[in-house]
Amino acid sequence: MTSRLLRLILQSMAPAALAATCALAMAGPVRALDDYTLPFYDPGVSLLYGVDRDPRIGIQLDYTGKIWYDSANHPGRVYDGHSGIDYPMPLHSPVAASKDGVVAATEGGYGTQQFGQFGNFVRVRHSDGRHTLYYHLAGRADGGIAVGYNEEVVVGQEVGESGCSGLCYGPHLHFEVLVDVGGDLVTSDPMYRRLWTTWPGRIPFRAAYVRENDPDTVYVRRGYTISHWVDFKNTGGRTWRPGSWPGRLVLGTWDPAAHDSPFAAGDWTSSWLATRVDDVTPPDEVGRFSFGIRGAPGPGSYRETFNLLSQGVRWFDHDDLGGFYVPITVINQLE
Amino acid sequence: MISPSRVPARRRAATLRPRQARHLSPRIRALHLTRPSLLAAVGIVVGGLTLGTTLARQPAGSPSTAETDPTAAGMIQLVDHGQLAPGLAEVRLNFATTVSPAMGANRLLALAPDGATAAVASQVGPAPATLSLAHRDGSQQRVSLPGLIGAGFAPDSSWLAVIDGAGAIWRVPSAGTAAGRLADGPFIGSPIVEDGGSVIALRVSSIEAPIVSRLVRVGPDGRIVALVGDELVYGAHLMADGSIAYAAHQGSHTLLKELVGGTPRLLADLGEDAVNVTVDADAAAVAFERSGQVLVRRLADREEIPLGPGMRPEFAPDGRSVLVELASGSALIAVDGQRLASFNSQAAFAACAARCRP
Numbered sequence: 001m002t003s004r005l006l007r008l009i010l011q012s013m014a015p016a017a018l019a020a021t022c023a024l025a026m027a028g029p030v031r032a033l034d035d036y037t038l039p040f041y042d043p044g045v046s047l048l049y050g051v052d053r054d055p056r057i058g059i060q061l062d063y064t065g066k067i068w069y070d071s072a073n074h075p076g077r078v079y080d081g082h083s084g085i086d087y088p089m090p091l092h093s094p095v096a097a098s099k100d101g102v103v104a105a106t107e108g109g110y111g112t113q114q115f116g117q118f119g120n121f122v123r124v125r126h127s128d129g130r131h132t133l134y135y136h137l138a139g140r141a142d143g144g145i146a147v148g149y150n151e152e153v154v155v156g157q158e159v160g161e162s163g164c165s166g167l168c169y170g171p172h173l174h175f176e177v178l179v180d181v182g183g184d185l186v187t188s189d190p191m192y193r194r195l196w197t198t199w200p201g202r203i204p205f206r207a208a209y210v211r212e213n214d215p216d217t218v219y220v221r222r223g224y225t226i227s228h229w230v231d232f233k234n235t236g237g238r239t240w241r242p243g244s245w246p247g248r249l250v251l252g253t254w255d256p257a258a259h260d261s262p263f264a265a266g267d268w269t270s271s272w273l274a275t276r277v278d279d280v281t282p283p284d285e286v287g288r289f290s291f292g293i294r295g296a297p298g299p300g301s302y303r304e305t306f307n308l309l310s311q312g313v314r315w316f317d318h319d320d321l322g323g324f325y326v327p328i329t330v331i332n333q334l335e
Numbered sequence: 336m337i338s339p340s341r342v343p344a345r346r347r348a349a350t351l352r353p354r355q356a357r358h359l360s361p362r363i364r365a366l367h368l369t370r371p372s373l374l375a376a377v378g379i380v381v382g383g384l385t386l387g388t389t390l391a392r393q394p395a396g397s398p399s400t401a402e403t404d405p406t407a408a409g410m411i412q413l414v415d416h417g418q419l420a421p422g423l424a425e426v427r428l429n430f431a432t433t434v435s436p437a438m439g440a441n442r443l444l445a446l447a448p449d450g451a452t453a454a455v456a457s458q459v460g461p462a463p464a465t466l467s468l469a470h471r472d473g474s475q476q477r478v479s480l481p482g483l484i485g486a487g488f489a490p491d492s493s494w495l496a497v498i499d500g501a502g503a504i505w506r507v508p509s510a511g512t513a514a515g516r517l518a519d520g521p522f523i524g525s526p527i528v529e530d531g532g533s534v535i536a537l538r539v540s541s542i543e544a545p546i547v548s549r550l551v552r553v554g555p556d557g558r559i560v561a562l563v564g565d566e567l568v569y570g571a572h573l574m575a576d577g578s579i580a581y582a583a584h585q586g587s588h589t590l591l592k593e594l595v596g597g598t599p600r601l602l603a604d605l606g607e608d609a610v611n612v613t614v615d616a617d618a619a620a621v622a623f624e625r626s627g628q629v630l631v632r633r634l635a636d637r638e639e640i641p642l643g644p645g646m647r648p649e650f651a652p653d654g655r656s657v658l659v660e661l662a663s664g665s666a667l668i669a670v671d672g673q674r675l676a677s678f679n680s681q682a683a684f685a686a687c688a689a690r691c692r693p
Binding site: 083114135 | 439
């Protein structure tokens with residue numbers, strides 16, 4: 001039965017997918033967690049072209065190890081002489097730092113879609129000696145550059161917005177990881193070298209709703225506090241940490257973001273910050289968030305909406321959390 | 336694995352919301368637009384049709400040339416405007432279909448110092464392209480290249496240095512006859528050809544995303560010598576006294592420097608977001624673009640004069656006016672801000688080519 005099933009599965013796999021799977025399997029083990037993450041927040045963004053690892057004209061070596069003896073474009077893989085990774089995205093899509101670092105250079109003087117030989121960019125220097133480059137950004141006057149020269153940035157922090165400045169034929173992010181070779185910055189292939197936190201790479205912050213201790217309406221007596229917890233699965237690329245930096249992850253009020261909550265209990269860090277993740281939670285693990293709910297307002301039915309905030313710089317996509325909120329009914333003490 | 340039945344109804348509905356839908360259309364559009372080949376193909380089709388040329392993909396290292404019937408549609412016409420500014424010429428592209436030069440299609444790359452020849456690219460970029468050499472007498476040659484980045488004429492106008500899509504420099508006779516490869520590079524920018532046949536260009540590690548761009552001199556024998564240590568040079572200009580002025584990016588600022596006797600000297604710190612910098616032949620004033628506005632700054636007193644919206648300013652040889660590129664066409668503006676003339680086409684200064692072209 002098992003072998004029949006396996007045969008069916010293998011037969012159903014497209015040859016290209018099988019080849020890609022084999023190539024990836026042969027390419028070596030996945031690197032440690034928390035190395036680099038994808039430089040954007042939208043998990044729907046996909047790669048269009050990767051790095052050509054063969055410097056010769058007419059010969060292309062893509063991230064899977066396949067060699068193409070031509071100069072044609074190969075969507076999903078590579079085009080001849082390409083030094084980075086192209087991620088198509090609409091104009092003004094947020095672009096995220098792939099790792100903690102310091103802004104080493106910025107350019108924002110070109111128009112968001114100004115064609116030319118140079119374009120807008122942010123370059124970040126990292127503690128491991130590598131640099132990451134975010135190119136073709138929107139103009140600074142158009143909100144394209146979100147960080148300043150010499151500014152410290154944390155992974156997942158928005159560094160700018162996508163554009164189409166420079167040698168660009170449609171809005172996309174050109175992303176590079178560079179290494180310092182004798183004072184020269186030389187491009188490397190983060191996909192081939194498995195620099196992503198996971199394989200394939202993941203966006204920095206993402207989570208999925210799992211469960212609560214009480215998934216239905218929470219009843220709390222006026223003036224009293226009850227304990228509540230909710231579990232989210234870490235489906236992003238960074239480890240969640242309760243208090244340490246980087247990776248600090250908190251649960252705060254949402255809609256609007258960070259509003260003062262009438263249900264803030266004594267264990268809340270502030271009027272909007274309900275709690276931190278209870279324990280260190282690597283990608284693919286489930287993290288618990290425990291917090292009190294105080295029946296402060298008068299009797300009635302309410303709901304309080306929450307979202308996750310990482311590093312103090314970026315809220316999660318609330319849709320990913322299933323639009324998480326807690327229905328609360330406050331009752332009088334005598335009821 | 337979480338069973339859907341365990342998720343409360345109020346959350347299940349939200350969880351199952353098809354959130355991808357709102358992102359799908361723009362992404363699909365972007366996917367199609369991002370392919371360099373697509374726009375290049377449009378450029379090739381337009382250029383090919385209007386120039387009456389059928390383009391074949393040329394293998395690297397073998398540009399080919401073809402003669403064009405001067406009576407055919409799609410001729411490139413040079414119109415002299417020397418009465419407005421020394422050496423000023425308008426380059427009219429009499430194409431049936433107009434593709435905006437703003438996206439790199441049908442771009443004027445260079446005008447010969449004698450004003451007799453204009454070099455026009457069917458498409459700027461890495462995809463196969465055609466270099467049209469249009470002469471004032473109405474004749475025209477085409478050179479097919481594996482991509483096209485920039486071009487600059489020799490001081491005697493007899494040949495031009497051309498950077499192809501892979502970044503190699505070619506020596507192309509103005510008559511469009513057999514081209515010869517000078518150096519592999521990759522290079523970008525508008526090369527400057529010096530007396531004696533050496534070429535000043537920008538050597539890069541990446542053509543699409545240049546963050547390392549070294550100012551180098553390529554000798555007639557192809558030997559490459561670095562001129563300055565600056566990491567990211569945006570462009571260079573030959574000055575009247577023979578020195579080289581260049582714009583370099585440092586941190587977030589753009590600096591204008593002058594190379595005298597092999598030693599760089601700071602002329603001006605233009606601050607953040609000053610791009611497409613050009614300097615007049617006497618290094619008395621600098622023009623640049625910031626957030627879509629063109630400005631002229633006098634170096635002596637740092638006074639800045641706004642010239643209005645525009646791109647890629649270029650000083651007239653006499654330094655009295657600036658040619659700026661507009662969304663459609665170009666304009667000649669006096670350095671005091673007065674608009675002198677507007678053109679529906681691209682324009683350039685012929686006499687300036689050897690001395691003050693970026």
